[in-house]
Amino acid sequence: MKKLLLAGLFVFSIWRVPAQACNQPLAACFQGVEGGFALIAEGRPADVVVEATADPAVQHAAESFAADLQRVGGQPARRIADMHQARGSVVIVGVLGQSALIDQLVKARKLAVADLAGQWEGYRQIVIDQPVPGIERALIVVGSDRRGAVFGLYDLSEKIGVSPWHWFADVPVRLQRNVYLVGGSAGDHPRVKYRGFFINDEEPAFGDWAKQNFGGYNARMYAHVFELLLRLKGNTLWPAMWPPKAFNDDDPQNIVLADAMGVVMGTSHHEPMTRAHDEWHRHTEQGVTGGKWDYGSNAAHLRTFWRGGIERMVSKGHGQAYDSLVTVGMRGDGDEAMQEGTATQLLETIVSDQRAIIADVTGRPARETPQVWALYKEVQDYYDHGMRVPDDVILLFADDNWGQIRRLPTDDKPRAGGYGVYYHFDYVGLPRNYKWLNTNQNEKTWQQMDLAYARGARALWMVNVGDIKPMEFPLSFFLRQAWNPEAMTVEAMAAFPRDWAGAQFGAEAGPAIGALLTRYSQYAARRKPELIDADSFPLGATDGRPRDGDALDGGEFAARVAEWDTLEQDLLKVRAGLRDEQLPAYFQLVEHPIRALANLHRLYYAVAWNRRLAAQGDPRANAFADRAEAAFQRDAELKAEYHAIGDGKWNGMMAQTHIGYSGWQQPDHDVMPLVRRVAAQGTAPIEVEFASALDRTSxxxxxxxxxxxxxxxxxxxxxxxxxxxxxxxxxxxxxxxxxxxxxxxxxxxxxxxxxxxxxxxxxxxxxxxxxxxxxxxxxxxxxxxxxxxxxxxxxxxxxxxxxxxxxxxxxxxxxxxxxxxxxxxxxxxxxxxxxxxxxxxxxxxxxxxxxxxxxxxxxxxxxxxxxxxxxxxxxxxxxx
The missing domain is CATH 2.60.120.1620 (Jelly Rolls)
Structure with a gap:
């Protein structure tokens, strides 16, 4: 596993972290602070105290936090369960009402956290003096529930310079000899209840990567996904599901680890009752599945299949169920629409029967098991025509797969289950797939999701991220907004690229890299790369056949290429000021997407000129054919460069085909666009004029x-x-x-x-x-x-x-x-x-x-x- 050793290496460098106000409670500062808490002093981290009886999710997060302290300070942090073993500064982590130590401090009136009780995933970070005899000062991280404690720890990790993307994008950790936290109290809680992402359309990229590095979609691989989700303060995952993948069936430890780390597991919009779609086509010899995916003709088999999913969900033991959000309803086989003319009454019957199974298996009223009904595509039509489900079920509205939300709540009538939104950063379908690179604007995501929150969609925000990479930037924004949409003002949204880039690459580089990401996102969103070809943008007009040596008017196409050229030049200037250990992350997060899309525009621009000139018998067509072929080769080189990062750590992740689409579905492999050559009549220079701007008079x-x-x-x-x-x-x-x-x-x-x-x-x-x-x-x-x-x-x-x-x-x-x-x-x-x-x-x-x-x-x-x-x-x- 040489290619994965980077995960365990601590890459140290010293550069300035994003500026933090050292007069704000619990702000991280890198010099002594009067009345502050020494989280790391002269490289030595504070002890991390977690009781042996703490929830496994708190234990996992505490292990990660201790490792983060070592990443920052350079020395191991001690994990201890008994306060009597503590010395010096200590971090005490626990859940209110579940931790004897925390409850003792509350009883002794050293902790004032009464308002935390009953919150969903709330946390408080408090510096107190003399928590117990022999300990002068402690940092208390207390959660209202287990995920509250988890988020309180990961919030501190990010404050001290450990990016949520430290593993998933190789963002290096900044070495700090001293880290002090300003005294006082700070805390937060989410405003959207369930927040997460959907790994989808995962072949060949994510699938190849998982098989090459982990042997498949197993708990070893998902451990990194779960940690990323939690570090981003998300709590819900829809796992990879396209055949032949099935989260629970592929590795029984997947659900065990998810629950142990505190992740709520769900299934996608067309996978009811915790069952992966591929499970329906497995194990037919056991009589669990079989026949058509059709409730009208095969209801008994389907009910047996669904019952098995709920039985597995409650198999945790001791009368407990794995933390789950159960999808109800039904779509056609393979995420297709159900048969034409399907009555809403049939779907209401399906949901009613599913809830009866939930109640029977769990032994509790169905309303006590969290459920969601996804109004995706034609299912929204059923809703519009009057279909209703019980009030405790979350209604999950969807966008049109291209970033435009289709429906939202229209009245102020409260709904016990609430409403949510299923959003897309990646999609397979008409008018064309888009799966290769990030082509999403945070600004558009903000506008749509701010609208959703204002209209009452606050129970579940789920985003389809395809292969996770290369959606690091928009996913970070989506989950940041989901945590607190009220705090994501226009000003905060505008500052996010600078702040996010500063957190990954240092405050000095933040403004420049943030500007690169903003320009990239705007250019990429204009037209998805899978939709670009030689006819996408007009060339300049020509009067008859150009003569050799004439300048060629590149029109709008040339103007777009010029923008990408300039952006690529700017990224190289920024790159020159970075340190070597930052370059792998920079390549993944900034450089590769810009250079790859710039190259794609140059490819099709050259093809466009080749075809026009070849049709006119102009020998300059040959030079453009050469340029096109060079750009096609350059595309493959950029992919290979990505796959070579970290001795192949990300091999396969950029394998998604993107050149040569002839319909909505992807080609089997990238296809060089057709170019033509003309019999040479001497070598002619190529001069291309960028189109002049539109009339700028007033x-x-x-x-x-x-x-x-x-x-x-x-x-x-x-x-x-x-x-x-x-x-x-x-x-x-x-x-x-x-x-x-x-x-x-x-x-x-x-x-x-x-x-x-x-x-x-x-x-x-x-x-x-x-x-x-x-x-x-x-x-x-x-x-x-x-x-x-x-x-x-x-x-x-x-x-x-x-x-x-x-x-x-x-x-x-x-x-x-x-x-x-x-x-x-x-x-x-x-x-x-x-x-x-x-x-x-x-x-x-x-x-x-x-x-x-x-x-x-x-x-x-x-x-x-x-x-x-x-x-x-x-x-x-x-x-x-």
């Missing part, structure tokens, strides 16, 4: 083809109303910023309310004025049918623009489905209208808030009609 006149493009955030006036404010969200969408109304989740407003944005224009000439709004894609989450926004000019009447996007789970055969396909492919929503006979001179264009959840990013104004699919690269937006 006026629009008759006969002018180039429209005026205005960023929505560059408004002249923002008029609030009805308790709402306009908010600029930095970097949301294709351009630099977008504008939304806050707080989200509020009812519609009317024109008479006056909630609007105003833009001053100077128009030359008179005539019709064509206006196009470019919006960040969203869906109507209320079920009302469409989303509306108003447009007017000066004191003229308001025109209402409304549209209804319909997610297309099947081939796009209707106009609504085609509109949705185009919207998610472009990651851009377009609404437009024509204002008739607008005079020359100064005018004020007004955008009116009517419905919620419509982020505006760009306005396009033109005297000429604008096509519905008019491309607008972000780099060409006017910034005045």
């Amino acid at each position: 006026s629009v006149g008759n006969g002018v083809d180039a429209p005026l493009v205005i960023e929505a955030a560059k408004f002249a006036r923002a008029i609030p109303a009805a308790g709402l404010q306009w908010q600029v969200v930095p970097n949301l969408g294709h351009s630099s910023d977008a504008v939304i109304s806050l707080p989200q989740g509020q009812p519609p407003t009317r024109q008479q309310d006056g909630m609007r944005l105003e833009y001053d224009l100077e128009l030359a000439g008179a005539g019709d004025l064509h206006v196009q709004l470019l919006l960040v894609p969203t869906l109507d989450v209320s079920g009302a049918g469409e989303q509306r926004i108003g447009v007017s000019i000066d004191q003229g009447p308001m025109s209402v623009l409304g549209s209804r996007l319909v997610p297309a789970p099947t081939e796009a055969t209707t106009q609504e489905q085609r509109d949705w396909n185009r919207t998610v492919e472009d990651n851009l929503r377009r609404l437009q209208l024509t204002l008739p006979e607008v005079s020359a001179g100064p005018h004020t264009l007004k955008i009116w808030r009517l419905d919620d959840n419509l982020p505006v990013q760009t306005l396009v104004v033109s005297r000429q009609p604008l096509p519905a699919s008019h491309p607008r690269p972000a780099s060409q937006a006017v910034r005045e």
Whole structure:
């Protein structure tokens, strides 16, 4: 296991950690603090005291915390169970009401934690003097329950410089001779009850990696996944499930370890009653499974199968069950829709029968076992048509698989089980898979999940992360927001890239690396790499056949390539200032995704020019063919470089195919795009002109083809109303910023309310004025049918623009489905209208808030009609 030895090595380096206010209670400081607690003094860590009777989850976290102290201080930390063995500074860890030592301190009035009792996963960190005779000072980490204590420890680990990604992304630990915690008390608790991720679409990348390094999907592998989840303050996991994988069946120790570490195990939206889908196709000879996955014709076998899942869940012993969140309901075999015309009554019967099994096996009312019903794809239709499940079941709404939430609660009626959201960072399906790299904007995740929280989805946040890597950055953000959505303000969201990068690479590098991650995310989100080909973006226009030596107008395609080129150059500048031990993490988290996507754009740009020039018989096509083939080879080299990190620690993790898609499903292997060569007539230089930006003048006149493009955030006036404010969200969408109304989740407003944005224009000439709004894609989450926004000019009447996007789970055969396909492919929503006979001179264009959840990013104004699919690269937006 040489390739995994990095996990046990302590990589020491000294550089400044992210700045912390050393006057805040329990802040970590790296020099003496008056009245503070010496967590590490001259390299010697404090003792970690955990009673032998403590819950296994607390024991596991204490072991990890002790190892973290050694990673930071360089010397082993003692784990002891008896306070009589303690010496010097001590950290005491326990659960309120379950720890004799903690309860003794409470009884002696040394700990004031009465408000902690009964909290879900709450914790308190308190520095106290003389907890017991002979100990001058102690740090108490007390949890309201077992996971509260776990999170209290891992919170300290992160404060002292141990990244949650120290193993899963090789982030080095910063050596500190001294670590002091400011005295006082600090604590927290989550606002979303269940928070976690789903390992999905895991072949070939995650699957190959697990088999090569661990021999499969066993407890040795999942130990790292569980620890990552908990360090990120998540608590729930949907495990890898695509055949031939089955979490409980592959290794019986998987569920044992998950429960021992404090992880709540669930199963995906189409795997009821804790059963992995692949289990249905196993063990048929035992009579547990068999026949069709069809409740109408095979209910008895299905009930037997499901009963086995619940029996396994309660097999922990002593009348206890493994910590689980049980999925109820049913979809078709292989995550397909159930048969056409399935009645909601049948699904209600299925859920009722499943709950009867739960009650019978557990010996308790079904409501005492946490359950979730996922309203995924067609299942939401059943809900919309009136299907209901008992009030204690969590209703899990879903997005459209592309980051737009489909539905949310629409009334204030409380629901015992509450509501949640299943969100996607990775997907297999129409209009095309996206599984290779992170293509998600934290800004979009923030906008959608802030809306979800405002509308009452607070019971479960689950995100599909594919192979986990390379989703480190967006997953960190998702779980940070899930822990406390109220604290994730626009300002906190905007600061997150800098702060997160600073935590991985040091405070000095934080701003620069955070900016790289922000730009990467924005560029990557414009169009998923699996959707990019030689025809994705226009080249510049040509008049007839270019002559040898003529400069080639690269158009919008060249502008996009130029952005990626600049970003790659900037990452190399930052890389030059990093220390050697930081480079493996930098390559995984920053360098590889930027260089890989920059290279992909150059590949298809070269193919686009090759095909155009070859069709014209221009021999310069050959040079572009060479460039394309070199870029294709470079893609393979970048993958190999990733797989070589740490002597092959991550071998296989970048094996996902991504070049050569011809339909929605991935090709078996990367396919070099077709290029053509032309008989050479001498060597001709290649000069490519980047397309000039769109007309940057401040006026629009008759006969002018180039429209005026205005960023929505560059408004002249923002008029609030009805308790709402306009908010600029930095970097949301294709351009630099977008504008939304806050707080989200509020009812519609009317024109008479006056909630609007105003833009001053100077128009030359008179005539019709064509206006196009470019919006960040969203869906109507209320079920009302469409989303509306108003447009007017000066004191003229308001025109209402409304549209209804319909997610297309099947081939796009209707106009609504085609509109949705185009919207998610472009990651851009377009609404437009024509204002008739607008005079020359100064005018004020007004955008009116009517419905919620419509982020505006760009306005396009033109005297000429604008096509519905008019491309607008972000780099060409006017910034005045």
